[in-house]
Amino acid sequence: MKFIKQFIALATVALAVNAQAAAPAGNEAPDVLVKRISQDVIDTAKSDKAIQAGDQKKVMDLVETKILPYVDFQRMTAEAAGRNWRTATPDQQKALQDQFRTLLIFTYSGALSQIKNETVDFKPLRADPSDTEVEVRSQVNMARGEPIQLNYRVEKTASGWKIYDINVLGAWLVQTYQGTFTSEIAKGGVDGLIKALTAKNQSLASKPLKTVAK
Amino acid sequence: MSHTKNTSARSLRLAAVAIAATAVLSGCAGPNPRDPYEGFNRAMFSFNDTVDKVALKPVATAYKNVLPSFVQTGIDNFFGNLSDAWSVVNDMLQGKGTQGARDLGRVGLNTTFGLLGFIDVATPNGLRKHTEDFGQTLGYWGVGSGPYLMLPLLGPSTVRDTVALPVDIAGDIWHYKDPVYIRNIGTVVRVVDQRANLLDASNLLEEAALDRYEFVRDGYLQRRESQVHDGEPDAKPKKSPDAPDDKDNKDVKPAVTPASTAEAAPTVPATLAAKELNSGTPAANDASL
Numbered sequence: 001m002k003f004i005k006q007f008i009a010l011a012t013v014a015l016a017v018n019a020q021a022a023a024p025a026g027n028e029a030p031d032v033l034v035k036r037i038s039q040d041v042i043d044t045a046k047s048d049k050a051i052q053a054g055d056q057k058k059v060m061d062l063v064e065t066k067i068l069p070y071v072d073f074q075r076m077t078a079e080a081a082g083r084n085w086r087t088a089t090p091d092q093q094k095a096l097q098d099q100f101r102t103l104l105i106f107t108y109s110g111a112l113s114q115i116k117n118e119t120v121d122f123k124p125l126r127a128d129p130s131d132t133e134v135e136v137r138s139q140v141n142m143a144r145g146e147p148i149q150l151n152y153r154v155e156k157t158a159s160g161w162k163i164y165d166i167n168v169l170g171a172w173l174v175q176t177y178q179g180t181f182t183s184e185i186a187k188g189g190v191d192g193l194i195k196a197l198t199a200k201n202q203s204l205a206s207k208p209l210k211t212v213a214k
Numbered sequence: 215m216s217h218t219k220n221t222s223a224r225s226l227r228l229a230a231v232a233i234a235a236t237a238v239l240s241g242c243a244g245p246n247p248r249d250p251y252e253g254f255n256r257a258m259f260s261f262n263d264t265v266d267k268v269a270l271k272p273v274a275t276a277y278k279n280v281l282p283s284f285v286q287t288g289i290d291n292f293f294g295n296l297s298d299a300w301s302v303v304n305d306m307l308q309g310k311g312t313q314g315a316r317d318l319g320r321v322g323l324n325t326t327f328g329l330l331g332f333i334d335v336a337t338p339n340g341l342r343k344h345t346e347d348f349g350q351t352l353g354y355w356g357v358g359s360g361p362y363l364m365l366p367l368l369g370p371s372t373v374r375d376t377v378a379l380p381v382d383i384a385g386d387i388w389h390y391k392d393p394v395y396i397r398n399i400g401t402v403v404r405v406v407d408q409r410a411n412l413l414d415a416s417n418l419l420e421e422a423a424l425d426r427y428e429f430v431r432d433g434y435l436q437r438r439e440s441q442v443h444d445g446e447p448d449a450k451p452k453k454s455p456d457a458p459d460d461k462d463n464k465d466v467k468p469a470v471t472p473a474s475t476a477e478a479a480p481t482v483p484a485t486l487a488a489k490e491l492n493s494g495t496p497a498a499n500d501a502s503l
Contacts, residue, residue, distance in 0.1 A: 103422070106421055107418065107421050107422040110417070110418050110421050111418055114414050114418075137445075141342070143287070144287050144290050144291065144294075144334065144411075145290065145294070145343060145411060146342070146343040146344065146345055147342055147343070149440070149445050167440075169433075169437050169440075170436055170437035170438075170439070170440025170441060170445060171432070171433040171434075171436035171437045171440070172436060175432065175436060176429060176432045176433045176436065177429075177432075178432070179246065179428045179429075179431070179432040180423070180424045180425050180428045180429060180432070183245065183246075183425070183428060184424065184425075186245065196424055197424065200424055204421055
């Protein structure tokens with residue numbers, strides 16, 4: 001019984017993915033898009049020995065090519081910086097966005113190299129077709145323990161749907177960084193925050209990817 | 215005689231120091247309204263961190279590296295099953311009948327066919343793990359979380375969850391295990407096992423955070439809020455938590471105009487938390503302009 005159910009579910013997903021693969025990116029439904037990206041990333045991460053071994057360059061390539069095109073970093077950074085974003089100069093905004101992006105790439109690279117046997121279930125999308133901002137909800141089923149909640153906020157842009165926030169275990173990424181950003185800016189202004197992020201990235205770049213203690 | 219005098223004098227002095235410390239700590243209230251005890255919390259955080267670094271983390275790492283993974287899974291399942299039983303009680307206390315029945319079924323399956331919980335037979339049968347504790351029950355009935363509180367050894371919490379903690383401890387079946395030495399050994403194993411589960415996450419945290427203290431705090435507060443609402447962004451918990459469809463709430467969302475970017479205020483799980491947390495930062499919508 002269970003097998004049949006799983007099989008049907010899998011087949012449906014496979015069909016849906018195939019049907020959408022041909023569609024131009026702009027027409028893809030937001031949940032289909034997220035589903036496709038996450039499946040693609042997980043499959044690659046699982047099958048690539050170099051990634052499993054923690055090859056930093058390989059992992060970062062994967063992030064750059066498969067995830068980044070679908071993320072709106074400007075909005076993410078602007079929201080994390082809060083009202084300070086508007087008072088920042090364009091140069092500061094750019095530097096901030098670049099450094100934040102780098103930090104997130106490092107973080108996600110670390111997470112990706114830890115993918116082993118996890119599977120992802122998507123919950124039904126609750127949105128009107130006319131919505132331009134929706135939340136795509138999923139959960140990652142672990143080998144043991146409670147499933148990990150993983151939600152995405154997705155917005156409709158001229159170039160298709162883009163992710164602008166991620167919720168892991170109930171906490172939104174942007175909101176979690178807001179506190180840090182605010183207090184760094186309070187300490188040393190926007191430049192202080194940029195400096196702190198830059199320093200953090202440099203220390204991460206000089207370290208090998210931390211993979212699971214085997 | 216002088217001995218007792220000495221001790222009482224010393225304890226008096228200690229008390230005075232403690233009071234002074236409290237006064238100082240509460241005096242240096244942090245800028246974050248949800249974290250008025252930041253000074254104390256930071257001190258506890260670094261204390262916990264030190265304990266973790268020198269004792270817990272190395273032991274957990276060894277545990278993870280040395281024990282065969284099926285043994286680890288068994289241990290994790292066993293203690294997980296005990297906590298699932300407590301989740302059932304809290305499901306009931308929150309009037310979540312369906313979820314309670316599922317969790318009860320989970321405990322039943324795992325305790326019997328799963329050989330006292332060592333094998334998780336429920337998950338492959340669709341009864342996934344689901345945790346409710348008494349802090350969540352209080353939150354469900356409308357008790358606010360109160361300020362953030364970093365507990366020694368136990369880690370991040372809030373005033374509400376700290377108040378709930380004795381109840382959670384009393385509701386823990388292992389707490390009544392006899393003989394005591396088995397109970398103590400079990401408790402240590404349980405702690406080490408839980409830390410081992412968090413090794414990857416904590417490594418990740420070190421990479422992601424500029425200031426780990428703030429990162430943990432801001433993440434933890436959101437997570438608890440989300441747990442109280444069972445991860446439902448708009449859930450009106452008192453009405454129908456199990457209702458599959460709360461679309462009505464969605465419709466309340468103001469018409470989206472590109473300019474106002476109707477920032478997902480109605481869909482934010484911890485809207486309140488967010489507002490308080492970033493008191494100086496009125497919703498993010500003005501930032502995205």
